[in-house]
Amino acid sequence: MNLLLDGFTVLLVAAGGFFFLAGTVGLLRFPDTLTRLHALTKADNLGLGLVVLGLALQAGSLWEVGKLLLVWFLVLLSSATVSQLMAQRAHLRSREK
Amino acid sequence: MNVLTLALAILLLIAGAWAVVARSAFAAVSGFIVCGLLLAVVWLILGAPDVALTEAAIGGGLTGALLFGACGVLQDSSTVRNSRSVSLRIAGALLSLLVACGLGAAFLLLPEPAPGLGGEVRSSMAATGLENPVTAVLLTFRAWDTLLEKVVVLLALVGVWSFAPDSLWAGRPGVRYRLDPHVIFLAQVLCPIGIVVGVYLFWVGASAPGGAFQCATIFAALWVLVTMAGLADPLPVGRLVVRIAVVAGAVVFSGIGVAGFFWAGAFLAYPVEFAKPLILLIEAALTLSVAFTLGLLVAGSPARGEEP
Numbered sequence: 001m002n003l004l005l006d007g008f009t010v011l012l013v014a015a016g017g018f019f020f021l022a023g024t025v026g027l028l029r030f031p032d033t034l035t036r037l038h039a040l041t042k043a044d045n046l047g048l049g050l051v052v053l054g055l056a057l058q059a060g061s062l063w064e065v066g067k068l069l070l071v072w073f074l075v076l077l078s079s080a081t082v083s084q085l086m087a088q089r090a091h092l093r094s095r096e097k
Numbered sequence: 098m099n100v101l102t103l104a105l106a107i108l109l110l111i112a113g114a115w116a117v118v119a120r121s122a123f124a125a126v127s128g129f130i131v132c133g134l135l136l137a138v139v140w141l142i143l144g145a146p147d148v149a150l151t152e153a154a155i156g157g158g159l160t161g162a163l164l165f166g167a168c169g170v171l172q173d174s175s176t177v178r179n180s181r182s183v184s185l186r187i188a189g190a191l192l193s194l195l196v197a198c199g200l201g202a203a204f205l206l207l208p209e210p211a212p213g214l215g216g217e218v219r220s221s222m223a224a225t226g227l228e229n230p231v232t233a234v235l236l237t238f239r240a241w242d243t244l245l246e247k248v249v250v251l252l253a254l255v256g257v258w259s260f261a262p263d264s265l266w267a268g269r270p271g272v273r274y275r276l277d278p279h280v281i282f283l284a285q286v287l288c289p290i291g292i293v294v295g296v297y298l299f300w301v302g303a304s305a306p307g308g309a310f311q312c313a314t315i316f317a318a319l320w321v322l323v324t325m326a327g328l329a330d331p332l333p334v335g336r337l338v339v340r341i342a343v344v345a346g347a348v349v350f351s352g353i354g355v356a357g358f359f360w361a362g363a364f365l366a367y368p369v370e371f372a373k374p375l376i377l378l379i380e381a382a383l384t385l386s387v388a389f390t391l392g393l394l395v396a397g398s399p400a401r402g403e404e405p
Contacts, residue, residue: 070290074287074290077283077286077287078283078287081279081280081282081283084279085277085279085280
């Protein structure tokens with residue numbers, strides 16, 4: 001049972017790491033602000049979500065799982081808000097040009 | 098030392114170097130913030146969660162916000178070039194390197210076990226009514242340092258305010274933000290969570306990492322968030338309530354300190370039976386003042402008249 005849990009953890013965290021890597025490559029390679037934001041928020045949301053899921057399997061108590069999920073939720077919320085603001089700004093600037 | 102720690106140390110050095118050599122002010126500040134957050138992780142690995150909390154909140158968060166504010170004030174910060182000459186930069190880098198090498202040498206030359214007052218702090222803890230040695234050092238054994246620290250923060254605020262032109266002195270700081278639905282939503286969700294976390298940090302400071310400064314930073318951040326959502330406007334700095342809130346911490350702290358002459362025979366000494374409640378009172382006043390001061394520091398110098 002433990003081996004199975006460990007296996008799932010490795011799989012999920014590795015998948016999360018892959019999304020972070022892809023997000024970073026996107027941030028560096030994509031041509032404009034909106035596409036870069038897309039890459040970045042994907043990494044935040046999915047990558048962190050997978051890492052949190054993987055770690056939750058190792059948590060000692062339900063409290064710990066709750067705290068991990070709260071971290072994910074807060075990052076989701078702030079990254080969504082910040083990317084909205086940045087996108088708004090980029091949109092306004094592109095219209096000015 | 099394992100591979101992860103080594104990678105972290107290298108990343109930290111890269112972020113630090115980036116903050117120095119980056120071309121634009123914005124990029125340099127980004128490097129500085131990354132450096133502060135990585136440093137917080139390093140403190141955590143070294144087993145100093147109190148320092149880690151403060152580094153993340155003040156070093157990464159608050160100082161970063163202040164520096165970004167400064168970038169914004171300089172017109173179009175992305176094009177502000179670092180105008181220092183190359184030779185000056187090299188001189189600065191060499192000086193920093195010298196200090197780093199000196200510190201490293203001093204650390205490596207320490208006798209084993211390193212000298213310290215840890216044992217004495219632990220043996221005197223019972224008298225303070227606290228369980229967290231860091232809080233005990235900050236508020237009893239080295240209370241004088243903490244008091245001066247608060248006065249320094251206050252002086253920094255006076256320094257920021259003094260940039261205001263005479264006509265706007267006592268006016269409202271910063272710009273009025275427009276109502277923004279996204280930020281309003283963020284503020285509505287984050288404020289309840291932030292208040293719970295802040296009060297928890299305040300209360301847990303007596304027995305575990307946390308305390309007045311960390312709590313105050315969170316409250317200040319919430320205030321900044323509410324301001325940025327356009328839901329609240331910073332009060333004019335001339336208002337009596339603002340002035341009282343800003344000095345309350347230092348006044349209560351030094352008042353109890355002076356009272357120490359009468360009830361315990363020394364400045365900043367507490368009578369043993371009332372040590373815990375007095376420390377709590379000081380911490381509460383400090384939290385109020387530090388939260389107000391940090392929030393007002395981020396808001397900047399008075400830039401508008403009394404009228405909204």
